[in-house]
Amino acid sequence: MQKPIVNVMVKAARAAGGVLLRGMNKLDAISVVEKDRLDYASELDDQAEKAIIRELKRAHPDASFLGEEGGAQGRGGALFVIDPLDGTSNYLRGFPHWCVSIALVEGGVAQHGVVFDPLRNELFLASRGAGAVLNDRRIRVSERKDLNGAVLATGFPPRERERAPAQLECLRGILQQAEDFRRTGSAALDLAYVASGRCDGYFEAGLKAWDVAAGQLLVREAGGRVCDFRGTQPGPMAARAADSSHQVIAGNVKLTDVLQKAIVDSGYAAAFR
Numbered sequence: 001m002q003k004p005i006v007n008v009m010v011k012a013a014r015a016a017g018g019v020l021l022r023g024m025n026k027l028d029a030i031s032v033v034e035k036d037r038l039d040y041a042s043e044l045d046d047q048a049e050k051a052i053i054r055e056l057k058r059a060h061p062d063a064s065f066l067g068e069e070g071g072a073q074g075r076g077g078a079l080f081v082i083d084p085l086d087g088t089s090n091y092l093r094g095f096p097h098w099c100v101s102i103a104l105v106e107g108g109v110a111q112h113g114v115v116f117d118p119l120r121n122e123l124f125l126a127s128r129g130a131g132a133v134l135n136d137r138r139i140r141v142s143e144r145k146d147l148n149g150a151v152l153a154t155g156f157p158p159r160e161r162e163r164a165p166a167q168l169e170c171l172r173g174i175l176q177q178a179e180d181f182r183r184t185g186s187a188a189l190d191l192a193y194v195a196s197g198r199c200d201g202y203f204e205a206g207l208k209a210w211d212v213a214a215g216q217l218l219v220r221e222a223g224g225r226v227c228d229f230r231g232t233q234p235g236p237m238a239a240r241a242a243d244s245s246h247q248v249i250a251g252n253v254k255l256t257d258v259l260q261k262a263i264v265d266s267g268y269a270a271a272f273r
Helices: 004-029 043-059 088-092 158-174 187-195 209-221 239-243 253-266
Strands: 032-036 039-042 064-067 071-073 079-086 099-106 109-117 122-127 131-134 151-154 180-182 201-207 225-227 246-251
Touching (some): 004 079, 004 109, 004 122, 043 064, 043 099, 064 209, 079 088, 079 209, 099 209, 122 187, 131 209, 246 253
Parallel strands (some): 064 079, 151 180
Antiparallel strands (some): 064 071, 122 131, 225 246
């Protein structure tokens, strides 16, 4: 049985999903800003985030928030980390792969996570110590033990283009063994897909807390492991982490070790010194 706070988070994610689904009918009229080079936000990102915060505040008026659009808000002990539209570029082009991501962080550790795909009506949930589910069915990471035949997800974030040559060299090396890569444009869904076994593993750099807070918990609760390119576990998360950039590797324990070694051996990890 879901905890009351998870029910509230689900309600908030569905409220944001409703905003985004309705907005799909007027994509040509949406106001879009370029926050940074090749990094876009729309008025609907903002509206969806406000819908989430409004629902969460009804149940937790003293909570604090870290959102992609609104930044850090409030001083409460419980911290909700929010990406109201992960995959904005996909959304603005009508490419059907984007989601809403919400995590509740206490003491720097994610306790509950929600990743909601409104188009497919897929709801990924995880609570610390209670496992992960997709539409109420338990999910697990894949059992693949090495790169042979693996299907991996990654991304090419705008903030990391100066390291693109090192990343491409890394991909070239991994593809000597792996079956293929998927580049979907949504880090939260990539992590949810690893948690559910749809992808064997995932790695990406240049990520923000709201990109990964819920997804990392999903992977761990589905029996997987999350680390950075050096193999270090992620540290505590706080509202002041808005400007921090994250590297993430995710998969089952054995595959994550193999993938992390491949990233180091290729020289890609050294690009972040």
